[in-house]
Amino acid sequence: xxxxxxxxxDLIHTDAVLVGLGxxxxxxxxxxxxxxxxxxxxxxxxxxxxxxxxxxxxxxVDERFFLWSLGxxxxxxxxxxxxxxxxxxxxxxxxxxxxxxxxxxIVSIFHQxxxxxxxxxxxxxxxxxxxxxxxxxxxARLLNFSLIGCMKExxxxxxxxxxxxxxxxxVDKAVVFLADYKNNLLVPYVGPGLMADKNxxxxxxxxxxxxxxxxxxxxxxxxxxxxxxxxxxxRQLIPGASLDAxxxxxxxxxxxxxxxIAVVKQKPENRHYLEPELFVTFAYVLASALExxxxxxxxxxxxxxxxxxxxxxxxxFSKYVSKAVxxxxxxxxxLAVLGGKKRQITVMMADxxxxxxxxxxxNIEYLVQMLNTWFEEASNLILxxxxxxxKYMGDCIMVIFGAPIAKPxxxxxxxxxxxxxxxxxxxxxxxxxxxxxHSLGLGISICSGEAVVGNFGSSSRMEYTAIGxxxxxxxxxxxxxxxxxxxVDDNTFSQLPAGSFEYTVAENVAVKGIANQTVYRLxxxxxxxxxxxxxx
Numbered sequence: 037x038x039x040x041x042x043x044x045x046d047l048i049h050t051d052a053v054l055v056g057l058g059x060x061x062x063x064x065x066x067x068x069x070x071x072x073x074x075x076x077x078x079x080x081x082x083x084x085x086x087x088x089x090x091x092x093x094x095x096x097v098d099e100r101f102f103l104w105s106l107g108x109x110x111x112x113x114x115x116x117x118x119x120x121x122x123x124x125x126x127x128x129x130x131x132x133x134x135x136x137x138x139x140x141x142i143v144s145i146f147h148q149x150x151x152x153x154x155x156x157x158x159x160x161x162x163x164x165x166x167x168x169x170x171x172x173x174x175x176a177r178l179l180n181f182s183l184i185g186c187m188k189e190x191x192x193x194x195x196x197x198x199x200x201x202x203x204x205x206x207v208d209k210a211v212v213f214l215a216d217y218k219n220n221l222l223v224p225y226v227g228p229g230l231m232a233d234k235n236x237x238x239x240x241x242x243x244x245x246x247x248x249x250x251x252x253x254x255x256x257x258x259x260x261x262x263x264x265x266x267x268x269x270x271r272q273l274i275p276g277a278s279l280d281a282x283x284x285x286x287x288x289x290x291x292x293x294x295x296x297i298a299v300v301k302q303k304p305e306n307r308h309y310l311e312p313e314l315f316v317t318f319a320y321v322l323a324s325a326l327e328x329x330x331x332x333x334x335x336x337x338x339x340x341x342x343x344x345x346x347x348x349x350x351x352x353f354s355k356y357v358s359k360a361v362x363x364x365x366x367x368x369x370x371l372a373v374l375g376g377k378k379r380q381i382t383v384m385m386a387d388x389x390x391x392x393x394x395x396x397x398x399n400i401e402y403l404v405q406m407l408n409t410w411f412e413e414a415s416n417l418i419l420x421x422x423x424x425x426x427k428y429m430g431d432c433i434m435v436i437f438g439a440p441i442a443k444p445x446x447x448x449x450x451x452x453x454x455x456x457x458x459x460x461x462x463x464x465x466x467x468x469x470x471x472x473x474h475s476l477g478l479g480i481s482i483c484s485g486e487a488v489v490g491n492f493g494s495s496s497r498m499e500y501t502a503i504g505x506x507x508x509x510x511x512x513x514x515x516x517x518x519x520x521x522x523x524v525d526d527n528t529f530s531q532l533p534a535g536s537f538e539y540t541v542a543e544n545v546a547v548k549g550i551a552n553q554t555v556y557r558l559x560x561x562x563x564x565x566x567x568x569x570x571x572x
Contacts, residue, residue: 183200189332190326194225197318201318205302208302209299209300209302212225213225213295214295214326216238220243220245222238223238239279240274245293246292249288250293267316280300282299284296287326289324294330295326376488377490378486379438380442381438383434383435384423384435384450385433385513386433387431387479387480387517388477389475389477390474391407406468413460414461417460418457423436424437434510436489437449437450439489448533450528451524454482454558457480458478461477481514481517483506483510483513483525485506487506509547510525513553523555525553526554526556536562540556542556
């Protein structure tokens, strides 16, 4: 009823109808004047003015034009009747009716002939409103569907899906079920801001349900619903389901059902909003969005795992390798092999000479402070040279070159680092206040060869270290290195550039627990580029 009154209001406010009404009133006044002053009607002028009024209305009115014509004629006929009766010329009333019907007949024939060739302005206005409404509805659908596809959090996607169901499909209540493949269940989704419905529980499905009801919307939504004009019911998909649903649609992605959308409650007068093709399209958009959410969650999980792994690597290595080495390990995780692995390395032992004698004569706090100060300065130099600090053993530092990252100049860098350590120690020792008759020196041994390198220990405490004959030999040679000396084995010396160092050689040196060795005592650097050796 409201729609009819709205149409009538729009029609009355149109220009042509207003002109027609004005002409009808003018015709009534004209007939009244004729009856009062001439005693009769002017047939020709009456018919002409009546046709003009009806033509104005015909431009606006399409349906039931004849009835509208009669309606426009009423004011004129009432005036004719009153003046004809009061003037004693009742015949003029029938004369007026005849001329009015003649005008209606002529204009009706004209209207019928040309109605198929044009659209009445009122009908055009109605179509225009419907087109505008359709545009607004289409934009609303596009916006709602687009928002679903743009979101990456599952709870936001489903919340927007419920909003779209209310706005686009006029649904009063709907439920989104998600797949639980392990238990063959469809589980109602309850997320942040969404209340659980006690009347809607899990839906048990057969194992073949997941593949049987999957579909590929890219082949066309009509194929999805098999050419039917209605959507499948819940009991068609899941026989024996207790939930009453107006319409359902599986959510399919990658050839497998990932969920289900069920319209549980909708007013009968709103059922026409639930267009099958549009609802299937909505289900496809929702399924794609949920799949994207799953991929996003996987990417976040992988990123978290990678971040934690990087943090683990950094925590494991940052205390005994340089920041540059840590960065390289993080960027190339294959280099950080946890556990033992054989590799070629160069081991350096840097031990303080005379420190043990000082423990009996100096205050223990001062000794600890002195040792920590030396370790701090030595460690900074070692890390700057990209060496790996294996461990501190009493007053000795064990350093590895070639693990966890191997470089072609490991032996040479290790030797240059040893010379730097001697220079650094000389600067350090000049500031020490030692008792009379006591001295402190630094002896260094360097050995190269194969060793097993990795994390050793237990799950609660692990230590990155190297074990093997190369490490044992370096520990033995450190015992024969006097203060100020750098003792290297034959494997290390053979890798150094010829003529780069001043040295002495000793053959068949007895080493406890190991076969006799040829050892080299490096005295000084003969030639080195600034990049190879920078004074400390």
